[in-house]
Amino acid sequence: MTSKSYPTVRLTVSQAIIRFLQAQYVERDGETQRFFGGGFGIFGHGNVGGMGQAMLEYEKDFPYYQGRNEQGMVHIGIGYAKMRNRLGALAVSTSIGPGATNMVTGAGTASVNHLPVLLLPSDVFATRATGAVLQQQEMPYAMDVTANDAFRAVSRYFDRIWRPEQLAPALLEAMRVLTSPADTGAVTLALPQDVQAEAYDFPEDLFRDRVWHVPRNRADRASIKRAAEIIRSAKKAVIIAGGGVIYSEATEQLVRLAESTGIGVGVTQAGKASFPHEHELALGGLGSSGTKYANIPAGEADVVIGIGTRYTDFTTASNTLFKNPDVKFVNINVAEIDAYKESATALIGDAQVTIEELLEELGDWSLPVESREANVESASEWRTELDRIIELDGSPTLSQGQMLGILNGAAGERDVIVNAAGSMPGDLHRLWRPGSTKGYDIEYGNSCMGYEVPGAIGNALADRSRHVFGLIGDGTYLMLSSEILTAVQEQLKITFVVVNNYGYGSIAALSETVGSQAFGCRFNERGEDGSTHDGARLEVDFAKNAESYGAKVWTADTADGFQQALEEAKAFDGTSVVYVEVDSQARFGGSGAWWDVAVAEVSELESSIGARAEYDEHRKEQRLYL
Structure with a gap:
């Protein structure tokens, strides 16, 4: 008895992936749209001849975008999916080893926030014929464990494609998760580098247009x-x-x-x-x-x-x-x-x-x-209180609240604010007045420093009709500003507002409340005795740094100057940066609510002893709702 023959097409595994992604659509409430908006890739050992070749071959129908940092590329995908209400996603390809594991933080951020992004990290040779591979972690207890197993803990679905025959069911399962309202998040398909380039006779039906219905499930x-x-x-x-x-x-x-x-x-x-x-x-x-x-x-x-x-x-x-x-x-x-x-x-x-x-x-x-x-x-x-906080009082240096009030006033009804970690998310949560439901993208599920620049790019790629403001503190800027070059390269209309308070201001304030005296949170040189960082403040020319990426830059140190800079930046048809200093000490009242951050139970520091006593009092209020 012979098996039935089905029409096939001979493709590499990487080519088959791109062909499949091109044909995926989602439908909700009768509206159908293409699910994937293209892919990002940084090519190197492991994917340059596999996914890199496939993205080159199909670039006209599957847009390719060039990233500068693997974590940043995933964050772009997160911002894209958020703007698309989870009805759209991007794919991200990386090389083996450090290129792949650089994505792990981004994967965690996507899964925490239930936002779809497809990760395609390269992996070791499936044949094992070459022995230890450059950038390969060798495990003495298992040859089928690689660095990419780190993705298992932060992915909503994980698979490794050891053979081309495994690709079709893995792609279908990946799409089930990516389009699920409940289960969506990071989906990781680890791709051994030899398998990426291996040819196979795939069934033609795998590449037909496929519409995934996103249901509105009803409660019991x-x-x-x-x-x-x-x-x-x-x-x-x-x-x-x-x-x-x-x-x-x-x-x-x-x-x-x-x-x-x-x-x-x-x-x-x-x-x-x-x-x-x-x-x-x-x-x-x-x-x-x-x-x-x-x-x-x-x-x-x-x-x-x-x-x-x-x-x-x-x-x-x-x-x-x-x-x-x-x-x-x-x-x-x-x-x-x-x-x-x-x-x-x-x-x-x-x-x-x-x-x-x-x-x-x-x-x-x-x-x-x-x-x-x-x-x-x-x-x-x-x-009424909000109006009081943002009101200008003629002070020589803007408070953060006043800065946000000016920025909010400059933002149009459909404009988007993007931010993630530090003190600004809390202030934005209290003070920002969004003009639309898509006007506020604060990544606070994972509170991931570094999201601000790439997240803004993802929003702009998903909807080029909106002006996007990426709000960045100096600490975050120093961590991941490189994707500004991607924004310039793609000619995206984004204004990055870089706010300098000379350190990790949010954690400095938190550190003081838990008795740790803002230790390690301010950007200073070592002092005269060399034992502590209490010397001169480190000065960074953020304006020149941003300008070196090709962005148009304005600086401002007064309310009038900041308003003027924002007006000119909004009128600029491209990527711009406005640099402004704020008074790091000018904060307004809190929420009246507590946040559990553990405090040292024993200490010789008076600040820690006092903070622990206050901590114990707050813990008495905690309860389980049973």
Whole structure:
């Protein structure tokens, strides 16, 4: 008996990958679009003759972009996927060894944030005929373990293609994960360098146009009824809006839920732009990086409705925020692991359709009038406080809050702000007023320093009609500024705002609160005795550095100068940089919420002893919601 013959096409494994990626589409709500926007690659030992050759051969139909740092390329993919509401992705190819493992941090950032990116790191020879390969980690206990196994812990799907026959099922499984609302994140296909270049007769059907339907899963009807019963019992309630609201495009439904019930809405970092800032029920940022105007209502709430949030330690103030002893949780989330957090009544489903069905079940129920009025008052008080913080007072050096107020005023309705780590995410969470749901990209799931420049590039590649502002502190700039050259190369309309406070300002402040005296956080030379870094401040000419990449650069040291520089930078048709110094000591009040950062239990330093006593007091407030 002979097997049935199918039409085949002879391609290398790398060529087959690109041909497959070209043919992948996604559909949601009747709209179909190509899933992959192209690929990034830094070529070297392992991929130069495999993926490099394939990307060259198909470049006209599968755009190739040149990166400068492997981690940066993954961050570009993250920014791209975020702007596309997870309905689009980029592929990233690297060489073997350090080129590959440089991507691990980016992979973790993608998976933490549930954002799709396809990673194609090169690997050792499958035949093992060459012996130890340049840049190969040799394991004395297993020859099938390579450096790329480091990706297993940070990938939503991992596979290694030892033979060409394994490629087809691996690609299909990769697409299942990449297009899954619940399981998406980094997908890693490790590619041995000889297999990359190996030819095989692949079935033609593998390369047909394939449309992946992205569903709007509905929650269990009985669970919706239970959730509605809990909500109707509330005297005081709060909604926590996370990134899932934005990815589901559920802002309209969220507004209806708030207006119908009178429940105030606090936003996480990922959900910051999910609810209109000017709405009378917009409580603003919630949690450790939020404000007391959202955190006090959250602490008093007897019902908390979490929509598309992962309940990170920042959101829950390390499980000290929700103080009502009888508090109950209702969670809407596509991911089961997040829906059940805080012992919640879980509605496992898409935010848009689940909110609609919950509204039907709630009918005309709303909070007591006095609770609604209290929420409106809290929202109004926060907007007044925000205006006070950003108001210019004639000081010779701008505070960070004032700088952000000027920048926000320069940003148009569809413009995008991009940031990640340091003190600025907290200030942005409190102060920024997004003009649209895609206008705020603060990577705070992994809080990954170095995301700012490449993340801005990813946003700009995904939607060239928007002006993107990449906001960068000096510490982050020194860590990963090289992708500015990629922005210049692609002629992207991005304005990078480089803010200098002479060190790791955020961690310096945190270090002081935990008794570590800002140790290792300021950029200074060693002092006279050579034992400590308390000498002259290190000066870096960030403007000249950015200019060397080919960006158009402005510098500013006053409010008027900063406003003028931003106006000219926005008018510039290309990549620009505005450099500004801020007063590192000029900070405004915190959130009124705690964040659990461990403090030395024993010490000879008075600062550490005092910080530990305060830490122990805060820990008494922690609770598990059982």
